[in-house]
Amino acid sequence: MAQAIRNAKVPPNSVNLEEARQRVFEFFRSACRSLPTVMEVYNLYDVATISQLRSTIAAEIRKNDHITNPKVIDLLLFKGLEELKNVVNHSKQRHHIVGQYVVGRRGLEQQELAAKEQGISNFLKNFYNSNYS
Amino acid sequence: MGLGLLASKAMRPTASRLLNFQNPNNLLLRTIVSKPELRKPEPAAAQPEAPLVDLSPRTPVGGARVHFSNPEDAIEVFVDGFPVKIPKGFSVLQACEVAGVDIPRFCYHSRLSIAGNCRMCLVEVEKSPKPVASCAMPALPGMKIKTDTPVAKKAREGVMEFLLMNHPLDCPICDQGGECDLQDQSMAFGSDRGRFTDMKRSVVDKNLGPLVKTVMTRCIQCTRCVRFASEVAGVQDLGMLGRGSGEEIGTYVEKLMTSELSGNVIDICPVGALTSKPFAFKARNWELKGTETIDVTDAVGSNIRIDSRGPEVLRIVPRLNEDINEEWISDKTRFCYDGLKRQRLNDPMIRGPDGRFKPVNWGDALAVVAEAAHQVKPEEIVGISGKLSDAESMIVLKDFLNRMGSNNVWGEGISENTNADLRSGYIMNTSIAGLEKADAFLLVGTQPRVEAAMVNARIRKTVTSNHAKVGYVGPATDFNYDHQHLGTGPQTLVEIAEGRHPFSKIISNAKHPVIIVGAGIFERKDQDAIFAAIETIAKQGNVVRSDWNGLNVLLLHAAQAAALDLGLVPQSEKSLESAKFVYLMGADDTNIDKIPKDAFVVYQGHHGDKSVYRADVILPAAAFSEKEGTYENTEGCTQQTWPAVPTVGDSRDDWKIIRALSEVAGVRLPYDTIGGVRSRLRNVAPNLAQMDEREPAALPSSLRPTFTQKVDPTPFGVAVENFYMTDAITRASKIMAQCSAMLLKK
Ligand code: SF4
Ligand code: FES
Numbered sequence: 001m002a003q004a005i006r007n008a009k010v011p012p013n014s015v016n017l018e019e020a021r022q023r024v025f026e027f028f029r030s031a032c033r034s035l036p037t038v039m040e041v042y043n044l045y046d047v048a049t050i051s052q053l054r055s056t057i058a059a060e061i062r063k064n065d066h067i068t069n070p071k072v073i074d075l076l077l078f079k080g081l082e083e084l085k086n087v088v089n090h091s092k093q094r095h096h097i098v099g100q101y102v103v104g105r106r107g108l109e110q111q112e113l114a115a116k117e118q119g120i121s122n123f124l125k126n127f128y129n130s131n132y133s
Numbered sequence: 134m135g136l137g138l139l140a141s142k143a144m145r146p147t148a149s150r151l152l153n154f155q156n157p158n159n160l161l162l163r164t165i166v167s168k169p170e171l172r173k174p175e176p177a178a179a180q181p182e183a184p185l186v187d188l189s190p191r192t193p194v195g196g197a198r199v200h201f202s203n204p205e206d207a208i209e210v211f212v213d214g215f216p217v218k219i220p221k222g223f224s225v226l227q228a229c230e231v232a233g234v235d236i237p238r239f240c241y242h243s244r245l246s247i248a249g250n251c252r253m254c255l256v257e258v259e260k261s262p263k264p265v266a267s268c269a270m271p272a273l274p275g276m277k278i279k280t281d282t283p284v285a286k287k288a289r290e291g292v293m294e295f296l297l298m299n300h301p302l303d304c305p306i307c308d309q310g311g312e313c314d315l316q317d318q319s320m321a322f323g324s325d326r327g328r329f330t331d332m333k334r335s336v337v338d339k340n341l342g343p344l345v346k347t348v349m350t351r352c353i354q355c356t357r358c359v360r361f362a363s364e365v366a367g368v369q370d371l372g373m374l375g376r377g378s379g380e381e382i383g384t385y386v387e388k389l390m391t392s393e394l395s396g397n398v399i400d401i402c403p404v405g406a407l408t409s410k411p412f413a414f415k416a417r418n419w420e421l422k423g424t425e426t427i428d429v430t431d432a433v434g435s436n437i438r439i440d441s442r443g444p445e446v447l448r449i450v451p452r453l454n455e456d457i458n459e460e461w462i463s464d465k466t467r468f469c470y471d472g473l474k475r476q477r478l479n480d481p482m483i484r485g486p487d488g489r490f491k492p493v494n495w496g497d498a499l500a501v502v503a504e505a506a507h508q509v510k511p512e513e514i515v516g517i518s519g520k521l522s523d524a525e526s527m528i529v530l531k532d533f534l535n536r537m538g539s540n541n542v543w544g545e546g547i548s549e550n551t552n553a554d555l556r557s558g559y560i561m562n563t564s565i566a567g568l569e570k571a572d573a574f575l576l577v578g579t580q581p582r583v584e585a586a587m588v589n590a591r592i593r594k595t596v597t598s599n600h601a602k603v604g605y606v607g608p609a610t611d612f613n614y615d616h617q618h619l620g621t622g623p624q625t626l627v628e629i630a631e632g633r634h635p636f637s638k639i640i641s642n643a644k645h646p647v648i649i650v651g652a653g654i655f656e657r658k659d660q661d662a663i664f665a666a667i668e669t670i671a672k673q674g675n676v677v678r679s680d681w682n683g684l685n686v687l688l689l690h691a692a693q694a695a696a697l698d699l700g701l702v703p704q705s706e707k708s709l710e711s712a713k714f715v716y717l718m719g720a721d722d723t724n725i726d727k728i729p730k731d732a733f734v735v736y737q738g739h740h741g742d743k744s745v746y747r748a749d750v751i752l753p754a755a756a757f758s759e760k761e762g763t764y765e766n767t768e769g770c771t772q773q774t775w776p777a778v779p780t781v782g783d784s785r786d787d788w789k790i791i792r793a794l795s796e797v798a799g800v801r802l803p804y805d806t807i808g809g810v811r812s813r814l815r816n817v818a819p820n821l822a823q824m825d826e827r828e829p830a831a832l833p834s835s836l837r838p839t840f841t842q843k844v845d846p847t848p849f850g851v852a853v854e855n856f857y858m859t860d861a862i863t864r865a866s867k868i869m870a871q872c873s874a875m876l877l878k879k
Contacts, residue, residue, distance in 0.1 A: 034508070120796065121796060121801070121805070122805075123792065123793070123796070123805040124793050124796050125783065126497055127495065127789055127793040128494075128495050128793075129782050129793075130777075131755070131784065131785045131786060131789070
């Protein structure tokens with residue numbers, strides 16, 4: 001699988017939104033298929049699981065779910081593919097992966113949490129934070 | 134303190150003089166004394182010198198205070214020319230202490246009898262031909278004591294040399310290193326060279342059980358441990374075998390030391406012969422941070438110091454408090470600390486549909502609990518606080534449940550008809566120190582030796598010093614002092630109350646009679662009748678009068694007195710059986726089978742103990758070593774714990790958890806800081822705000838129904854089955870498990 005990604009070519013532009021959509025799914029699948037290799041290459045077993053990484057990828061894709069212009073989608077796909085290539089080719093190092101997709105992901109969660117914390121007292125905010133604030 | 138000072142005093146002129154050997158004899162004589170003037174010391178001349186010394190009042194050693202019970206008995210002695218007034222009967226050593234001079238010592242201990250066998254405390258007394266052992270010599274009027282003369286110094290050097298003759302050079306591998314009397318005093322008073330070239334003697338180590346490690350070669354035969362065991366602990370386990378250089382401390386036969394106070398020999402042993410087994414080779418004492426706090430494993434509230442390094446509690450040692458624990462603590466207090474590291478809850482957890490716990494974050498856990506609490510009727514909400522809960526968390530729990538509309542909140546060990554209205558009805562009115570005055574004891578359904586070892590030590594002290602009579606009603610049990618076993622059940626009480634029992638005479642003849650009732654009786658259905666009988670006995674024996682209140686209740690756990698002060702008493706027996714939402718705040722000794730199957734159970738606590746098996750949500754809390762909490766002991770003295778180490782994992786202080794939960798549940802409690810909770814406490818129970826003070830209860834007016842109900846003839850039960858394992862912390866402790874396996878008589 002990894003070999004296929006390494007040799008992936010930039011496809012021609014998508015003609016319509018439907019095609020772009022299909023390409024996104026393709027991209028997601030190939031990314032998912034490369035995850036076992038990624039786990040192996042970067043030795044992520046003790047910090048993340050495949051399913052966590054998968055949902056990280058899905059979340060990254062969903063971040064752009066409001067985009068309807070196929071050209072923009074093509075560009076984002078291109079960038080995604082580039083990133084995926086870099087990852088699979090081991091052009092990155094472990095801490096990049098951990099920082100961006102494992103811990104960075106938690107940061108995202110915390111942002112969501114912060115949104116939930118609107119309208120609660122300072123006491124409760126500190127309480128959630130730690131015992132000593 | 135004094136030792137460092139003395140050391141510098143002793144050393145100052147030495148160094149330079151030793152270096153230049155002006156006298157060729159110095160080389161030939163191979164002398165041991167460190168200073169030329171010590172080689173042929175002359176007794177200090179008895180000239181009636183005008184005191185050249187500074188006569189301004191000095192501070193007594195360790196803040197020693199003298200109390201003159203009878204002003205005529207005061208005598209005056211001179212310590213290094215400085216006059217001091219002391220009561221008759223003081224020893225020379227005590228007189229020196231009052232004068233602010235610290236005399237080196239090994240065998241003397243102010244709470245033990247005087248042995249006078251180490252000879253380290255020699256001082257010169259004018260007109261006496263030889264130096265005298267100051268600990269054993271009574272001070273006489275006009276005595277002129279010299280503590281700083283060449284004779285005294287040479288005597289100390291000599292003693293030191295003899296002691297070190299057979300003491301191994303173990304200091305680098307000795308656990309006592311750094312807090313060793315022998316080390317300190319040989320630095321201060323010893324010679325800087327030895328003449329000893331032979332082999333040192335060695336002694337076989339003894340096995341004293343899982344708590345005390347022995348390295349008997351290090352023993353200097355001061356016999357403090359022997360005296361402690363027989364005088365304070367009341368067990369004749371330790372003794373001295375052999376004579377002369379064959380002298381050994383041992384247990385005569387292969388036997389373990391089975392006292393509940395055995396750990397104290399570690400503190401009193403001046404050298405490293407008796408050290409703590411669990412602490413062996415764990416740390417050096419100068420690496421440790423000491424936190425002065427109190428103990429919560431029983432209702433005595435012994436004052437302790439928690440020694441920690443980083444996040445780990447490494448040992449617990451006693452702190453002096455004359456009113457509560459003197460300077461001893463029980464083995465459970467001292468060695469339970471390894472339980473603080475095991476079985477800890479560190480994340481909030483929710484039980485999933487598969488019955489396994491899943492760690493979640495605080496927000497989710499509290500949301501689940503709040504949701505569940507809102508789905509049941511207010512009457513179906515029940516809260517129980519545990520044995521180790523502090524007063525703050527109990528009042529917050531009560532406030533929270535009240536705001537949820539429920540009043541079903543109580544503390545463990547308190548049952549429906551427990552009297553919480555009259556404070557005198559549940560605390561130790563005589564006070565622990567006050568027990569020393571007593572001359573007759575009636576113990577009702579209580580085994581003080583296992584329920585409150587420090588109170589038992591006081592009773593023992595009283596029995597040995599006043600020859601107080603002890604009568605005991607309850608199941609057969611162990612006592613370490615003379616007692617009469619009067620009976621096993623409440624009928625005996627009735628007999629005493631009706632004057633049909635010989636012991637009624639003893640009570641009514643006693644000047645200071647004391648009745649101690651065990652809190653185990655709170656669990657009985659007929660407790661009103663029993664208390665009525667006891668009050669009758671008290672009335673007939675004149676136990677409660679304006680100058681003496683001898684009617685006591687001995688509580689069982691640290692939270693009980695405060696819980697009763699705050700009125701955490703169950704409204705009805707049945708409320709637990711019909712509960713749908715149960716909040717267990719550290720309650721591990723509640724019968725969890727009584728909780729209905731469909732109830733939602735929240736467990737807030739620090740250990741994965743019994744109740745966790747039934748819990749649906751776990752909220753991790755801080756243990757007593759990690760939080761600031763108010764506790765009231767059995768005599769009504771309010772004290773506070775201080776955090777020694779940080780909390781484990783993601784746990785929080787108890788009161789904060791409930792405060793946060795109240796907000797998530799939409800019934801926000803009006804305090805945000807511990808200060809806020811304390812001012813709420815002050816409103817409910819003002820005595821809980823008076824730190825370190827014993828608030829005596831007002832004299833009771835008899836409000837109980839007198840002798841109306843029939844007592845239930847079932848004998849009294851045993852409240853504490855296993856001394857070593859009574860609560861979540863001690864049950865998690867490996868050392869306590871070893872103790873119960875090896876030391877409890879089966
Ligand atoms: S073991 Fe310690 S306390 Fe006991 S006699 Fe020896 S030195 Fe003294
Ligand atoms: S302290 Fe006086 S002889 Fe030991």
